[in-house]
Amino acid sequence: MSERVLVGAGVGTGVSIAPAFIYRSERYVPWDSEAKGSTRGLLAIRAALADVAKEIEEARAETDDESADILDALKLVLEDQSLMESIKVRLADGANSQRAVMGAFKLAAEALAQLGEYFAERSNDITELGERVIDKLTGKEDLIWPTDPFVLVTDNLGPLEMVKLHKSSIVGLVSSLGSPTSHTSILARGMNLPTVVSVSGTEFIQSGEQLIVDSSSGQVLVRPDQLELDQYSKAAQDSKPELGLSIEELNLPVKLYANLGSSSEVDAALAFGAQGVGLFRTELLFLGEKTAPSLDTQVLEYSRLLEQFPDQVVIVRVLDLDTDKPLPFLKLTEKGKYANRGFQALLSNPEALITQLTALSLASKKYPSAKLWVMAPMVSTAEQAVEFVSMANQLGLETVGVMIEVPEVCEPDVLERIVEAVDFLSIGTNDLTQYTLNHDRMDSPLPVSEVRSPEVLKLIERVSRACVKAGKPIGICGEAASDLVSAKLFIEYGVTSLSASPALLPSLARALRL
Numbered sequence: 001m002s003e004r005v006l007v008g009a010g011v012g013t014g015v016s017i018a019p020a021f022i023y024r025s026e027r028y029v030p031w032d033s034e035a036k037g038s039t040r041g042l043l044a045i046r047a048a049l050a051d052v053a054k055e056i057e058e059a060r061a062e063t064d065d066e067s068a069d070i071l072d073a074l075k076l077v078l079e080d081q082s083l084m085e086s087i088k089v090r091l092a093d094g095a096n097s098q099r100a101v102m103g104a105f106k107l108a109a110e111a112l113a114q115l116g117e118y119f120a121e122r123s124n125d126i127t128e129l130g131e132r133v134i135d136k137l138t139g140k141e142d143l144i145w146p147t148d149p150f151v152l153v154t155d156n157l158g159p160l161e162m163v164k165l166h167k168s169s170i171v172g173l174v175s176s177l178g179s180p181t182s183h184t185s186i187l188a189r190g191m192n193l194p195t196v197v198s199v200s201g202t203e204f205i206q207s208g209e210q211l212i213v214d215s216s217s218g219q220v221l222v223r224p225d226q227l228e229l230d231q232y233s234k235a236a237q238d239s240k241p242e243l244g245l246s247i248e249e250l251n252l253p254v255k256l257y258a259n260l261g262s263s264s265e266v267d268a269a270l271a272f273g274a275q276g277v278g279l280f281r282t283e284l285l286f287l288g289e290k291t292a293p294s295l296d297t298q299v300l301e302y303s304r305l306l307e308q309f310p311d312q313v314v315i316v317r318v319l320d321l322d323t324d325k326p327l328p329f330l331k332l333t334e335k336g337k338y339a340n341r342g343f344q345a346l347l348s349n350p351e352a353l354i355t356q357l358t359a360l361s362l363a364s365k366k367y368p369s370a371k372l373w374v375m376a377p378m379v380s381t382a383e384q385a386v387e388f389v390s391m392a393n394q395l396g397l398e399t400v401g402v403m404i405e406v407p408e409v410c411e412p413d414v415l416e417r418i419v420e421a422v423d424f425l426s427i428g429t430n431d432l433t434q435y436t437l438n439h440d441r442m443d444s445p446l447p448v449s450e451v452r453s454p455e456v457l458k459l460i461e462r463v464s465r466a467c468v469k470a471g472k473p474i475g476i477c478g479e480a481a482s483d484l485v486s487a488k489l490f491i492e493y494g495v496t497s498l499s500a501s502p503a504l505l506p507s508l509a510r511a512l513r514l
Helices: 039-060 065-079 081-092 097-113 117-138 159-167 183-190 226-236 263-271 295-307 342-347 350-366 382-394 412-421 429-436 448-452 454-470 484-493 502-512
Strands: 004-007 009-011 015-023 150-154 170-175 195-197 210-214 219-222 255-260 277-281 313-317 371-376 399-404 424-427 474-476 497-500
Touching (some): 009 183, 015 226, 039 097, 065 117, 065 159, 065 183, 081 097, 097 117, 117 159, 170 210, 183 195, 195 210, 226 448, 255 313, 263 502, 277 497, 295 313, 295 350, 342 350, 342 371, 342 382, 350 382, 371 424, 429 448, 429 454, 454 474
Parallel strands (some): 015 150, 313 371, 399 424, 424 474, 474 497
Antiparallel strands (some): 004 219, 009 195, 015 210
16 A cells, blocks of 8 residues: 555546656745846846747647647736736836736736636636746746656646646656646646646655556555556556446446546546446545635535436545644544544534535535435444434435444444445445554555455455345445455455546456456
8 A cells, every 4th residue: 555645636537657756836036136126127027028938939839729829828928018017116116126027927816816716727827927937037947857757746837837848758747736627737638647736745745756646536646555556557558548448348246436536537437437436535625725615616516526427326425534634624523543533523513514415415406317325434433324324314315325444333233233324335445454453544554455354354244244134235445446356355245336546447347347
């Protein structure tokens, strides 16, 4: 199992494996007392603007039509007379050339951001453009990229820098900012570059560390183990899905579902033949935010997801809190072994949970043909399972389940009450293995094969058999679902679905076909 798995929004369908190369674009422009408001300063700025415009023209000649349109828009910004007037005002007020440029571009970016969601995403392009002009002013040389294949890990990357990467050895992109619809993402998709944006936790990645970038599921695996390298190496051999493959026609003993982190990854899931969604992680809507996402924001995201899966099962996990993912607008719990985790943490934040369940209910009503199933993360008692089912039912959600991730809920008497209360169960093998073997999650991770430890398999079999007896669906959505040896054992126990990264589904399907 990889040392750490970071989650963001995937762009495209590809997979890449390579060492990380870290590039941060944040800058601090010091106050320089020289040439305040001088003619020399204005001339230098005009020259810098012209140099960047020339760069854009040169880059445009080597791109496709969509990329050319993006670059043309950037060039128009440089030629905007109001931008130059804003720079002149700042120079007259005593700012040095760098601060005058930074202030003018910042003002332009803020004005764009205030126009709304679409334009707000484009405001980052304006900011990056201003930074490029400052680079020209200060004589900063272009960054020299590695000659060997690398995954670029950055806070943000603008369209101009993105286009210049065409000639580098880049094989993947991980960004802590950005969105799947940004210009940078559009360019990455055009380059067939596996990309994950809006990733929380990129500061944990060290330069040179091996990464797996899985844009089909929005995951970045840091220092993966050999099993993961083997699995993803097969997927990375061809970054495009095999469109001729129909998992439905392979006569499989179980359904193969996709694990997704955002609605932007739906295309990848469909292209790789997913028969539904076995785990939709809703954390991306919450991570990195100062306030909780609004009801309307959540309804929009869930609607985009459900719209693409008519007549198919879509299992959504409500917010899975973790001490690794603190959210400033939520209260933490400080009680017991599973403090600040799973459903226990949500019970301390009932307003956030109710808003999320309401949003899911409203989205389901908009797209009733999708079979929406909703589940709670890491319940630790039968009472919690009963409470979640009751809450979800009251808000109009019909098919409700919970995740089995701790050994306490696998005790026969507790399990019996849970199975009776829910409509389905899903086993999260990662946490169940860690907790059953008493392994500290903060230490080195356990390999995926540890799920086959007798202590863990006994619990998975018990849960599976209980669901089979009750006639209720039981799925596996942890990493072990894509491990062929483990998957065959789970099928023997009676599981009805396996859920994994879309990129891993074709090879798993072929191995399991009857």
